[in-house]
Amino acid sequence: MIRRTSKAWLYLLPALLFLGFFMVYPLFDVFVYSVEEGYNSASQTYFGTGLYNYSYVLHDPYFLQAVKNTFIIVIITVPLSTAFALAISLALSSVKKLKELYQTVFFLPYVTNTLAVGLVFMILFKKTAYTDGMVNLLIQLFGGKSVDFIDGPYWAKMFVMCFYTIWVVMPFKILILTSALASVNQDYYNAARVDATPKWRIFTRITLPMISPMIFYLIITGFIGAFKAYSDEVALFGTDLNAAGMNTIVGYVYDMLYGNSGGYPSYASAAAVLLFAIVLTITCINLLVSGRNVRT
Amino acid sequence: MNNTDYQKIALGAARRERAGKIGLYVFLTLWALMVLFPFYWMLLTSVKSYSAYNSEYVPKFFTLAPTLQNYVDAFTLVPLARYFTNTIIFTLATTAMMMLVIVPAAFAFARLEFRGKNLLFTLFLSLMMIPSELVVITNFQTITNWGMRNTFWGLILPSVTSVFYIYLLKENFEQIPDELYKAAKVDGTSDLKYLLRVMIPICRPTLITITILKIIECWNSYVWPRLITDNENYFLVSNGIQAIRENGFGWSSPSR
Numbered sequence: 022m023i024r025r026t027s028k029a030w031l032y033l034l035p036a037l038l039f040l041g042f043f044m045v046y047p048l049f050d051v052f053v054y055s056v057e058e059g060y061n062s063a064s065q066t067y068f069g070t071g072l073y074n075y076s077y078v079l080h081d082p083y084f085l086q087a088v089k090n091t092f093i094i095v096i097i098t099v100p101l102s103t104a105f106a107l108a109i110s111l112a113l114s115s116v117k118k119l120k121e122l123y124q125t126v127f128f129l130p131y132v133t134n135t136l137a138v139g140l141v142f143m144i145l146f147k148k149t150a151y152t153d154g155m156v157n158l159l160i161q162l163f164g165g166k167s168v169d170f171i172d173g174p175y176w177a178k179m180f181v182m183c184f185y186t187i188w189v190v191m192p193f194k195i196l197i198l199t200s201a202l203a204s205v206n207q208d209y210y211n212a213a214r215v216d217a218t219p220k221w222r223i224f225t226r227i228t229l230p231m232i233s234p235m236i237f238y239l240i241i242t243g244f245i246g247a248f249k250a251y252s253d254e255v256a257l258f259g260t261d262l263n264a265a266g267m268n269t270i271v272g273y274v275y276d277m278l279y280g281n282s283g284g285y286p287s288y289a290s291a292a293a294v295l296l297f298a299i300v301l302t303i304t305c306i307n308l309l310v311s312g313r314n315v316r317t
Numbered sequence: 318m319n320n321t322d323y324q325k326i327a328l329g330a331a332r333r334e335r336a337g338k339i340g341l342y343v344f345l346t347l348w349a350l351m352v353l354f355p356f357y358w359m360l361l362t363s364v365k366s367y368s369a370y371n372s373e374y375v376p377k378f379f380t381l382a383p384t385l386q387n388y389v390d391a392f393t394l395v396p397l398a399r400y401f402t403n404t405i406i407f408t409l410a411t412t413a414m415m416m417l418v419i420v421p422a423a424f425a426f427a428r429l430e431f432r433g434k435n436l437l438f439t440l441f442l443s444l445m446m447i448p449s450e451l452v453v454i455t456n457f458q459t460i461t462n463w464g465m466r467n468t469f470w471g472l473i474l475p476s477v478t479s480v481f482y483i484y485l486l487k488e489n490f491e492q493i494p495d496e497l498y499k500a501a502k503v504d505g506t507s508d509l510k511y512l513l514r515v516m517i518p519i520c521r522p523t524l525i526t527i528t529i530l531k532i533i534e535c536w537n538s539y540v541w542p543r544l545i546t547d548n549e550n551y552f553l554v555s556n557g558i559q560a561i562r563e564n565g566f567g568w569s570s571p572s573r
């Protein structure tokens with residue numbers, strides 16, 4: 022038994038080492054960092070312990086802006102992308118011809134470098150001295166007024182942001198929902214057809230309840246993912262997100278850690294812990310709600 | 318009389334059905350265009366010459382004088398080839414190392430019996446809930462203290478393990494019937510040989526899936542490489558693209 026036990030630990034050793042160094046230890050360390058006041062990364066010294074870092078972060082206008090941006094992105098993109106993905110999956114499941122082709126096309130954004138495509142989105146939406154940009158020309162075509170979506174007013178930037186986020190997260194949701202729809206037992210639909218049940222009723226009484234676990238899974242992971250939004254913002258607005266007023270909480274953490282505004286691991290840790298607290302709270306609420314609504 | 322009524326109703330129903338189908342296809346096609354357009358635009362812009370691009374107030378949807386000059390520039394004025402090499406090294410090394418780490422771990426959880434297994438597995442699972450943003454700060458400090466900034470080790474080490482993939486693989490390993498293991502034991506096969514000769518071939522689809530997912534993840538990673546590299550010689554493609562963009566707008570190199 023002892024020999025077997027030691028052999029098992031030997032198999033586990035590499036994983037344990039890596040996880041210990043790069044997950045477990047940092048996990049405790051980040052809380053330590055977040056309460057060390059005036060930490061200096063060059064000399065690795067600090068004045069004392071306390072909650073000053075949290076208070077600094079919570080009073081930092083950049084952080085508050087980042088929290089506001091993140092919440093707007095979460096509240097807009099998660100419901101919209103989930104509903105839209107559901108609509109597309111339903112449409113996909115009710116057509117036969119070209120279904121594979123559509124599925125392949127819809128999956129494309131998942132395997133592409135989001136930074137590269139973000140750059141294209143920026144080009145499409147940006148207004149420069151040379152050109153108003155594709156999107157603005159379209160707006161003008163329909164009689165609207167052009168607006169700079171990348172350096173312009175806040176709502177315009179937020180619109181591009183949300184639009185791009187939805188574009189990026191759609192493939193995964195479509196993939197999950199199409200397979201969920203395909204796995205619903207056809208007998209239910211046949212029974213409903215014998216009873217001449219109206220389409221809408223079939224949807225709300227059969228389809229939706231049957232795939233609700235997957236929908237809730239997508240909503241929960243969607244919330245978590247949207248709260249961690251960062252690299253899509255960089256792709257659209259550049260690395261100086263504070264100047265663009267489009268920073269997110271994760272962006273704030275990285276800015277505090279590194280770059281021109283960096284060198285404050287304590288503030289970064291405090292912000293990261295706050296982010297973790299927010300995500301944990303939202304996830305718990307989500308789980309409670311879904312536990313009440315999903316019948317499995 | 319009655320007959321024609323039925324025919325009318327049937328015709329109307331068929332027409333409505335067809336209209337619905339067309340509507341569905343229009344909807345799907347619209348989203349497909351939305352997905353494809355940025356890719357098309359990327360390709361189109363890449364073959365437009367710099368001057369042609371700048372002189373178009375209304376961007377053209379096609380170009381009559383495609384040029385490959387931009388690609389030549391990208392590889393000569395910007396060390397794009399180096400970025401690609403770096404990304405390939407990073408991706409392959411990370412994925413290979415991850416496989417070496419997660420396969421034995423998943424095997425131990427799935428097949429071997431040892432004290433504290435359930436407790437350890439629960440701890441593993443609870444690690445899945447930890448967002449990487451929470452640990453990246455300390456990892457940054459660790460790698461900096463180890464003097465591994467601007468090295469491949471610094472890039473690779475923190476992304477080698479994945480609790481989720483261990484979990485996925487363990488579930489898959491457990492699907493393999495116990496009888497095979499016992500038969501192998503009767504034949505005197507060692508655990509390691511059993512893992513290599515039986516379990517890995519059977520679970521090849523899952524292993525391939527994990528490999529592909531990890532490769533995509535590595536290929537697209539941006540945040541960690543950006544933190545850990547400021548030397549151009551170690552930039553990955555994402556960082557390179559971003560650097561080109563910050564220093565010169567899109568298509569021109571910084572030196573222009």
